[in-house]
Amino acid sequence: MYQCEHGGVVRLKLAVDPDLGPLAAELSSLARGAGLDAVGITGAEPFGSTRRHLEQRKAAGLHGGMHFTYGDPARSTDPDRALPGARALVVGARSYRRAAPAPPRGNGVYGQVARYSWSDHYGPLRDGLGVVARHLEANGWQARVLVDDNAMVDREAAHRAGLGWYGKNTALLLPGKGSWFVLGSVVTDAPLPPTTASAAGGCGSCARCLPACPTGALVEPGVLDARRCLAWLLQAPGTFPIDLRPALGGRIYGCDDCQEVCPPNRTEDRRHPPPPAGDEDEPWVELVRLLERTDAELLAHLGRWYIPRRQPRYLRRNALVALGNVGDGGDGRVVRALVDGLAAGDPLLRAHAVWAAARLGRGDLVAGLAASETDPEVRTELAAAGLTG
Ligand code: SF4
Ligand code: SF4
Known part of the structure; x- marks a missing residue:
């Protein structure tokens, strides 16, 4: 920007304005002060190769119905669509690394939550980037936070x-810090000078994450088949694929396996032990209690999670599969949850309850349903479990 002879402010249409170096440094400092662990700046040119990758993978079906940035690649890869006249992105990373507590003791049956969802980490990230956006606006520029x-x-x-660099598990790894970060951006029309890309990092010959994936979803280094990824399937609508249900184990939201085994994450844990989980963190969810809750209670309690179409039936679907994997068919509370699932008005829940009951050796609970069920999906489950009577 400069002041013209009539006193007005004129914005030069520079791709990068070197005079904005001090502003860029202020933004980085402010962001770190607001709790971000890493900050970088890049130009707002469209991400052309990313758009092509998204479109190719979508065409090959590897997105598995995932929308998010796959929904409209032309939009999600062009910062100008988020803010017309965009010139730069200020990108921030915020750590969600916490020590994993042991499973709770007691009589409950617990489902496991992925680390990034133990509590709301996007809120603090949004707040940190908001500080950046407000400083840009105070300097006469437009800014929009994208988290x-x-x-x-x-x-x-x-x-x-x-x-950072792309790991073979498709996560972004920050040199010397690992991958336990949430990421977000501020898109602005300020032509900020970009930060220099770090040359450090890279997976090298490591490929530990590929065999660690319980479903083989990492089909080659850096290529994820979302149709097999448990983290996505827990967020996808419809029936949970029957062949992948045993691999789900007790997971109820997300999957951390391909990050848990990652050497940079392990090295960082040794060097700087993670802070303990706080009172607000919820790494475990009691499955029977989840199944007992009303829709309103589920949305109030777990509404920060991505739930397909905001329909709590998908939380119950996931809980039934997890219950089938880690529950005890002789436990009275588990049996009541199965009986309730088999009597549910929603055929999606009856279908997954059939699977869970059969997996826990409680085909006896299904006898009444097998005689009267007319829904084709539930009948398919009954047949797959050999319980058609
Ligand atoms: S999140 Fe889990 S299922 Fe998905 S690729 Fe990683 S290890 Fe595999
Ligand atoms: S496990 Fe190894 S190959 Fe996979 S992301 Fe981590 S460093 Fe890269």
Whole structure:
């Protein structure tokens, strides 16, 4: 920007304005002060190769119906669509690394939550980036915060801003810090100078994450088949694929396996032990209690999770599969949950309850249903479990 002879402010249409170096440094400092662990700046040119990858993978079916940035690749890869006149992205990363507590003791049956969802980490990230956006606005520029938003390919923005490299597990790894980060951006019309990409990092010859995936979803280094990824399937609508249900184990939201085994994450844990989980963190959810809750209670308690179409039936679907894997068919509370699932008005729940009951050796609970069921999906489950009577 400069002041013209009539006193007005004129914005030069520079791709990058070197005079904005001090502003860029202020933004980085402010972001770190607001709790971000890493900050980088990149230009707002469209992410052309990312768009092609998204479109190719979508055409090949590897997205498994996943929408998010796949929903409209032309939009999610073009910062100008989020803010007309965009010139730069200020990209931030915030750690959610916490020590994993032991499973709770007691009589409950617990489902496991992925680390990024133990509590709301996007809120603090949004707040930190909000500080950046307000400082840009105070300096006469436009700015928009994009966090957990289908309008931006966060990982690619972070990569181009030099924050890290793509692991073979498709996560972004920050040099010397690992991958336990949420990512977000501020898109602005300020032509900020980009940060220099870090040369450090890279997976090298490591490929530990590929065999660690319980479903073989990492079909080759850096290529995820979402149709097999448990983290996505827990968020996908419809029937949970029957052949992948045993691999789900007790997971109820997300999957951390391909990050847990990652050497940079393990090294960081040894060097800097993670802080303990706080009171607000919820790494475990009691499955029977979840199944007993009303829709309103589920949305109030777990509404920060991505739930397909905001329909709590999908939380119950997931809980029934997890219960079938880690429950005890002789436990009275588990049996009552199965009986309730088999009597549910929703055929999706009856279908998954059939599977869970059969898996826990409680085919006897299904006898009444086998005689009267007319829904084709439930009948398919009954047949698959050999319980058609
Ligand atoms: S999140 Fe889990 S299921 Fe998905 S690729 Fe990683 S290890 Fe595999
Ligand atoms: S486990 Fe190894 S190959 Fe996989 S992301 Fe981590 S460093 Fe890369």
